[in-house]
Amino acid sequence: MLNPSDFIEESIKDIKKTIGDGKAIIALSGGVDSSVASVLTSTAIGENLVAVFVDHGLLREGESDYVNNTFKDRLNLRTVDASEEFLSRLDGVYDPEEKRKIIGEVFIRVFERVAEEVGAEFLVQGTIAPDWIESEGQIKSHHNIALPHGLVLNIVEPIRELYKDEVRVVGTELGLPEEMVNRQPYPGPGLAVRIVGKLTEEKIEICRKANAIVEEEVKKEGLDASLWQYFAVLTDTKVTGVKGDIRDYGYLVVLRMVESIDAMTASVPELPWSMVKTISQRITAEVSEVTHVSLSVSDKPPSTIEFA
Numbered sequence: 001m002l003n004p005s006d007f008i009e010e011s012i013k014d015i016k017k018t019i020g021d022g023k024a025i026i027a028l029s030g031g032v033d034s035s036v037a038s039v040l041t042s043t044a045i046g047e048n049l050v051a052v053f054v055d056h057g058l059l060r061e062g063e064s065d066y067v068n069n070t071f072k073d074r075l076n077l078r079t080v081d082a083s084e085e086f087l088s089r090l091d092g093v094y095d096p097e098e099k100r101k102i103i104g105e106v107f108i109r110v111f112e113r114v115a116e117e118v119g120a121e122f123l124v125q126g127t128i129a130p131d132w133i134e135s136e137g138q139i140k141s142h143h144n145i146a147l148p149h150g151l152v153l154n155i156v157e158p159i160r161e162l163y164k165d166e167v168r169v170v171g172t173e174l175g176l177p178e179e180m181v182n183r184q185p186y187p188g189p190g191l192a193v194r195i196v197g198k199l200t201e202e203k204i205e206i207c208r209k210a211n212a213i214v215e216e217e218v219k220k221e222g223l224d225a226s227l228w229q230y231f232a233v234l235t236d237t238k239v240t241g242v243k244g245d246i247r248d249y250g251y252l253v254v255l256r257m258v259e260s261i262d263a264m265t266a267s268v269p270e271l272p273w274s275m276v277k278t279i280s281q282r283i284t285a286e287v288s289e290v291t292h293v294s295l296s297v298s299d300k301p302p303s304t305i306e307f308a
């Protein structure tokens with residue numbers, strides 16, 4: 001059983017020894033892993049760690065404010081609004097893998113600009129044990145990474161031996177708010193993997209609003225701790241509906257709520273029907289472009305958790 005205060009003490013020593021007076025940078029996503037890695041490293045080297053939060057225009061409602069409010073007093077935080085850069089590169093792109101590739105490329109470009117400005121020599125990453133165990137099957141030891149412009153950063157992975165539950169315990173010990181350490185995982189490409197087809201400002205906004213309703217109602221029901229992920233997917237399908245007395249033609253939104261241990265497999269639990277109906281009623285009433293809401297009941301496998 002991990003003793004969080006011993007772990008923190010040891011890690012701080014290690015980080016100080018590795019980074020010394022050097023400058024380090026971390027991509028802070030707002031997820032629990034990068035948050036814990038950021039706060040731990042910052043406790044060791046203070047202002048010499050710059051935490052970069054990139055707004056790619058595909059964030060959940062309120063996410064930027066949430067990250068800024070949670071970390072502004074804890075970290076040397078730099079928020080970069082790169083949404084125009086991301087969305088212009090994604091314009092007209094339909095294929096999900098292509099979207100991921102573009103988002104990854106633009107992200108590295110944005111991140112590299114900040115790393116150059118900061119004069120960073122170290123890249124701190126929130127890698128945890130399942131990340132490298134699943135991808136490598138053995139211990140991987142990459143010591144540095146060369147960014148496209150040639151900047152070479154030494155990699156520091158302070159929580160790479162931890163599992164998710166241990167990361168949460170360490171986060172709590174570091175004084176992070178409970179809501180933060182227990183957040184559902186949120187994919188790096190954000191709403192891009194929850195919007196089928198081309199990304200437009202309109203579709204992003206519809207997905208964002210529908211998703212906010214799902215999150216609110218799941219929390220109200222007290223299911224946020226037991227569900228692995230819960231969100232809305234905006235499909236590319238339009239269906240006929242009737243709102244008031246008028247026929248309408250709007251989007252089909254799918255609700256996706258799964259239980260999982262590690263996201264390798266996932267199952268859809270029995271959900272309170274009243275909650276599902278409330279979510280459906282609220283989305284069709286509050287998001288005018290949506291005429292129909294359905295519930296995904298497919299497990300992983302054969303389905304994946306995300307839709308795109």
Ligand code: XMP
Binds near residue numbers: 100186188305
């Ligand atoms: P799937 O959809 O493959 O998702 O069942 C498994 C877990 O991974 C997350 N996910 C991603 N996370 N970048 C990420 O950072 C991605 O491109 C990505 N795709 C899926 C997903 O949210 C789930 O927790």
